[in-house]
Amino acid sequence: MPAFLDDLGFVELVVALFVIVFARAQATYWIARLAVTGLASRRWGRWLDGTAMRRGALLLNRYGPPAVTVSFLTVGLQTVLNASAGVARMRWPVYLLAMLPGCLAWALVYATIGFAVLWAVIGSVAGSPWGVVSLVLLAVTIVVGVVVVRRRRAHD
Template identity: 35%
Template sequence: MLDWVASLPLWQATIFLFVVVFFRAQLTFWLGKFMRKGLIKSKFGKSGQNAEEKRAGIAALEKYGWPVIPLSFLTVGFQSVVQLGAGFLDWNWLKYTLAALPGYLAWGFIYAFGGLALFRSITNGSIGLLIIALIVAFLVWAVGAVIVKKLRTNG
């Protein structure tokens, strides 16, 4: 589909993919912000809006969670959840964007350098897809366990 990107010099392909991931991640971030606004206005959102536990949890994620944003761009699939979550937690746009810039650059470089081709070759066989699914499931579980542990120690 985007074979013409592979034909570009590395620096041009990296810049093009940087712009692509910038807009995709920003859209996901803003979608999360709009979802939060809708939830807060709903009956469910208003009932728990002022809960101290929620504020402490959000503060803990803001304090410890920003490194997850650029690192998420080194994963497949998990990055969208992180971008959506940052918007849903109502992160400041500038703080989010500054945290994400290294991730945008890394993603653009990795994909321009052939990361997508490597991923496709691994997933062509069903065993490769199973291995990747298990790795992603483990990573999601590990990140969740770390977040829960930090929330319990701070709350």
């Protein structure tokens, strides 16, 4: 867990995590919404035309605002669905009502088991030199895998 969160009690930790995820979700929504109106750079525009955003738009079209709420309990889909809501120009009050319970769920998960599990795994693996090597190899493998998949998709 980031050092500035270490000394907080449970309620304060949940509030801090809620504020963090709320700010991140709002920023994602508004950046995507502004990109659609042409106020963002070409870099954002290219990301918004990608495969992940098309999948996010399909989920949003199929399930509506509840897809935004549930996305906070996933890894990787949260950003895509928040951006999809912005691209789709979902009305802000509707987006806000869908986002708030998702932010609370995310904060509760990370305040209880999220960070505890992450740091327990890192601590147990990094306790030895081989554990550190394993973590580095895992990180390299993930980066190489992502690069290979992206290149294959771009090639197709």
